[in-house]
Amino acid sequence: MLKLRPLAIDTHREAVAYLNRACTQYRAEEFLALEKIEIVNDGKRLTAILNIVDDPGLLAPDELGLSHEAARAFGLPPGSPVRIEHPSRPESLEAVRRKIQGGILAPEDYAAIIGDVVGRRYSKMEIAAFLVACAGFITPEETLGLTRAMAETGHRLHWKRHDGSPGIVVDKHCIGGIPGNRTSMIVVPIAVAHGLTIPKTSSRAITSPAGTADTMEVLARVDIDVDEMRDIVDRVGGCLIWGGRANLSPADDILITVERPLGIDTRGQMVASILSKKVTAGSTHLVIDMPIGPSAKLRDRADAVELRKLFEFVGHAMGLRLDFVFSDGSQPVGNGIGPVLEARDVLKVLRNDADAPADLRERALLVAGHLLDFDPALPGGKGLARARDLLQSGAALKAMERIIEAQGPASEILSPGALAHDVVAPCDGHVRSIDNLRLARIARMAGAPAFKGAGVDLFKKAGDSVRRGEPLFRIHAALDSDLRFAADLAERDCGYVCGNF
Amino acid sequence: MLKLRPLAIDTHREAVAYLNRACTQYRAEEFLALEKIEIVNDGKRLTAILNIVDDPGLLAPDELGLSHEAARAFGLPPGSPVRIEHPSRPESLEAVRRKIQGGILAPEDYAAIIGDVVGRRYSKMEIAAFLVACAGFITPEETLGLTRAMAETGHRLHWKRHDGSPGIVVDKHCIGGIPGNRTSMIVVPIAVAHGLTIPKTSSRAITSPAGTADTMEVLARVDIDVDEMRDIVDRVGGCLIWGGRANLSPADDILITVERPLGIDTRGQMVASILSKKVTAGSTHLVIDMPIGPSAKLRDRADAVELRKLFEFVGHAMGLRLDFVFSDGSQPVGNGIGPVLEARDVLKVLRNDADAPADLRERALLVAGHLLDFDPALPGGKGLARARDLLQSGAALKAMERIIEAQGPASEILSPGALAHDVVAPCDGHVRSIDNLRLARIARMAGAPAFKGAGVDLFKKAGDSVRRGEPLFRIHAALDSDLRFAADLAERDCGYVCGNF
Secondary structure, three states, X not given: OEEEEEOOEEOOOOOEEEEEOOOOOOOHHHHHHHOEEEEEEOOEEEEEEEEEEOOOOOOOOOEEEEOHHHHHHHOOOOOXXXXXXXXXXXXXXXXXXXXXOOOOOOHHHHHHHHHHHHOOXXXXXXXXXXXXXXXXXXXXXXXXXXXXXXXXXXXOOOOOOOOXXXXXXXXXXXXXXXXXXXXHHHHHHHHHHHOOEEEEEEOOOOOOXXXXXXXXXXXXXXXXXXXXXXXXXXXXXXXXXXHHHHOOOHHXXXXXXXXXXXOXXXXXXXXXXXXXXXXXXXXXEEEEEEEEOOOOOEOOHHHHHHHHHHHHHHHHHOOOEEEEEEEEOOOOOOOEEOHHHHHHHHHHHHOOOOOOOHHHHHHHHHHHHHHHOOOOOOOOOOHHHHHHHHHHOOHHHHHHHHHHHHHOEOOOOOOOOOEEEEEEOOOOEEEEEEOHHHHHHXXXXXXOOOXXXXXXXXXXXXXXXXXXXXXXXXXXXXXXXXXXXXXXXXXXXXXXXXXXX | OEEEEEOOEEOOOOOEEEEEOOOOOOOHHHHXXXXXXXXXXXXXXXXXXXXXXXXXXXXXXXXXEEOHHXXXXXXXXXXXXXXXXXOOOOOHHHHHHHHHOOOOOOHHHHHHHHXXXXXXXXXXXXXXXXXXXXXXXXXXXXXXXXXXXXXXXXXXXXXXXXXOOOOOEEEEEEOOOOOOXXXXXXXXXXXXXXXXXXXXXEOOOOOOOXXXXXXXXXXXXXXXXXXXXXXXXXXXXXXXXXXXXXXXXXXXXXXXXXXXXXXOOOHHHHHHHHHXXXXXXXXXXXXXXXXXXXXXXXXXXXXXXXXXXXXXXHHHHOOOEEEEEEEEOOOOOOXXXXXXXXXXXXXXXXXOOOOOOHHHHHHHHHHXXXXXXXXXXXXXXXXXXXXXXXXXXXXXXXXXXXXXXXXXXXXXXXXXXXXXXEEEOOOOEEEEEEOHHHHHHHHHHOOOOOOOOOEEEEOOOOOOEEOOOOEEEXXXXXXXXXXXXXXXXXXXXXXXXXXXO
């Protein structure tokens, strides 16, 4: 038997085991060719990638090293005796092979695959194979199978109203792709102010300049586990936390680490990811914001209708009530792109500041209106007016303050990055268009979201008149090199098209 | 700048870099989320997966650790100053994304993708995404683009005849899947005895019980680099070496580490892999053996014709002359499965032993006959007779002895694994069929090819009469546990169907 030894190596969501090449019990080389091994201790088993160590200082020949991720997943103390075995190839990989060959998988196949993914029995390479095979072709029925499998591996929450009766639990989701679109941080306070239950979890940015969780973190703690989340929602009625810590959808948390770097963003996977998370979060009613525009995920209305139908087919089968908002996705929303700048815009809207970005406010009200229209107690069609009342009266701001207080306010007030560079208009005329993807890339290059104050602050939006040399936007950064990279990127193509109509 | 420090960790073809979480120059967490980093020293750049180390004993905060693979690829001495940067995402991943979405890629796209794969700028996850996207759908023109790209990144060999004139250079290839099918070790000596140039490279097993390189290694060194290979072929006329060390097709060597574990074995990738390797090895004329059978890769003749056409389309465009043998793939060839047992069969055939397996001999002669028919000096249709002459006269055995001598004979004579277990017939009757895949799995479980003597020795082949309790085959193993696993597997399903016709 080998002795377990946790190594202080963080392998980022991939379980890695280490074996000394001089190991006497096992032929390291043989296992290396297999790439994966199975670690066994009585009833416990863990599949891990194998690395071979040639330095006895790092690892003795009778030890088996484990990375952070592997040690956490295996859960046994240092020194525990373990065996290693040829990996029992997860049987569900056979289904993946069928999918690669163009087959249609049954719900049981998706359940087995997702079970093995969550059980850490898939390498990233195998996850990529599964996702790309599904990206090639997946039927609506298969998407439902995938959604159900993802929901069933999650930690499902149940909510009660304050009086103990089961009420509606609302949520909203934007399919993404539009920088600055932080409506959640306005919609949730409005819903809370109205008295609805809205346990909102959000993601952090992986390839974008900010996720809602990154922006909310400028104002409050978001790294909150599921017990604390339950407590906050019970007390306040809603929350705005990071979904990763809450671990509601472990399958999605793993799949996303492969999807994002590969740029896989297919309809089937989007629908399964969103709806499975909403189901595990205990939501019953959901508004989905679908921005349409030339640099948005949805290029035209027909495209949006097709996606809406897929959401409806899967969502209804999962027992969700759905409503949809087709919104303007032609340019960024609000002025700021990057956590601090976006949080500033959100607060301006909640405070009814005169210079609050109107587009962010109106879009948030539109979504909130649809959400409030789910409330059986409200007369039909009154949602939008009620949402506006709650915002203008300051009730939404007060609700946001309660949410921040419950989650724990941020310890310091952050400012936009001190280093700045202005990008100016090349000619007199009007702003004809702004490319969402380009602006997101510039903000990201400037350091967002790693540096919360980094990003882009837009002074002009589509339709605004500009004069040659007038600033279009300002890049904020914390590091010289980031500012230079972002400025260089903007120099090549700043994402704005200016000219005369 | 960080100081480079090679760590004694073998990460098996994936470049990994290690950064201390307490690193003062860089925010480790930020880079971890990206998963990959770019390591820079003046003109040198290397993309690597990032792991984070929390133990200063392992790595100081001002050091950057590199795995074996990364250190070898980067090629700078310990202590060299390096920077790390956000990875410049290989531009060719954009083409992969298009392929995932069902697009058709241009030859330049394949050139860029393969260039980045060979340049180690793709993670295994990204390689899997590329391969699975191609598995979904690839046109013959695209297969040609992929083949050309793979051939062009390889180290291309050129051969001359002993008199200095450019002659034909022959090769043979079997598409695989049939255990025991070691015809190469008979065909190459026959071709050499005839005077043809045949620089044969073979693969080691990844998921099968033996590759030709594993079996040849029972008799001679096969781990031979390209300079030594050139010398051997110049002297002897042919060789039987492992292709991995010769590094003729670096793209294939990398792709295969992802294809095999995922069980991706599509037509397009098979054709690109085989033909690109033959082109870089300098072959001009190639016979492809295509076994057809219910548990072979090709299930029927129509299937084989379709594959043949793809080989022809791509092969002719690459300037190769091709010939094909449609062979019996209904059961294993020869008696032994596993390196030592297969080598024994090969030697029996070369020595014209009375108990040499006739099926292995006849199949090798068939392929050798087609190969010899490429020789312009031989009258049409005389290849098979000439091959039989060369075998029966002992000329082929002598040629094999010259090849073994040139490559370096094995230092010890290995025997079949000492532990044995017989699997017996369940009833009187005949052997109706033998499942290739099942027998390969049993042999693999018994320890082949890691233990060269492990494997399966078949006593009965399809059509043979058997009596209840009579041994069908013997499992050989070196370890008790391996024998038990293999016997258990055979107990559940031994791959033989016995009964009466």
